[in-house]
Amino acid sequence: xxxxxxxxxxxxxxxxxxxxxxxxxxxxxxxxxxxxxxxxxxxxxxxxxxxxxxxxxxxxxxxxxxxxxxxxxxxxxxxxxxxxxxxxxxxxxxxxxxxxxxxxxxxxxxxxxxxxxxxxxxxxxxxxxxxxxxxxxxxxxxxxxxxxxxxxxxxxxxxxxxxxxxxxxxxxxxxxxxxxxxxxxxxxxxxxxxxxxxxxxxxxxxx
Numbered sequence: 001x002x003x004x005x006x007x008x009x010x011x012x013x014x015x016x017x018x019x020x021x022x023x024x025x026x027x028x029x030x031x032x033x034x035x036x037x038x039x040x041x042x043x044x045x046x047x048x049x050x051x052x053x054x055x056x057x058x059x060x061x062x063x064x065x066x067x068x069x070x071x072x073x074x075x076x077x078x079x080x081x082x083x084x085x086x087x088x089x090x091x092x093x094x095x096x097x098x099x100x101x102x103x104x105x106x107x108x109x110x111x112x113x114x115x116x117x118x119x120x121x122x123x124x125x126x127x128x129x130x131x132x133x134x135x136x137x138x139x140x141x142x143x144x145x146x147x148x149x150x151x152x153x154x155x156x157x158x159x160x161x162x163x164x165x166x167x168x169x170x171x172x173x174x175x176x177x178x179x180x181x182x183x184x185x186x187x188x189x190x191x192x193x194x195x196x197x198x199x200x201x202x203x204x205x206x207x
Contacts (some may be wrong), residue, residue, distance in 0.1 A: 080136065085145065093195075167194065170191075
């Protein structure tokens with residue numbers, strides 16, 4: 001007679017959410033199996049953990065996909081054709097800053113912090129989805145700058161890569177500011193200042 005396995009004593013969906021927060025806070029390499037088991041709770045054993053999630057890396061992949069389909073959506077305004085390009089970038093910066101300072105989850109951005117989530121060479125491929133997300137956001141910012149040039153809002157000689165990098169670098173700096181306890185109100189005021197870089201690239205009006 002086959003022996004039935006021990007039924008799960010945890011909510012898998014909730015467990016993935018809890019694990020995502022742990023990875024978000026600590027990164028992939030700095031998160032141990034013991035931390036995950038403790039964070040998921042309900043005294044889950046190692047065999048039960050592997051039965052539910054296969055491996056630490058597989059769980060991390062699942063957590064990344066959940067993050068990208070939820071919190072990371074703050075950058076989707078970059079791809080909204082109905083938004084003027086300047087507004088698309090500004091909306092992304094403000095929404096991202098607000099999300100990163102919200103209570104209820106770790107401070108910062110899992111995508112931005114992903115640069116150091118798995119820094120060793122043997123784990124370089126683990127965070128590929130986060131790397132791709134950063135590249136997509138970078139491309140979205142550049143697309144907005146190009147739209148500004150094409151519409152005449154920006155000068156024709158505007159350096160697309162240079163101006164896009166201004167906003168990209170600012171966006172990637174927000175997770176560090178959030179982790180250092182900088183308030184959203186300060187970030188929001190800084191966004192107003194960084195948007196002056198866009199305005200400085202506008203064509204000069206003839207006298």
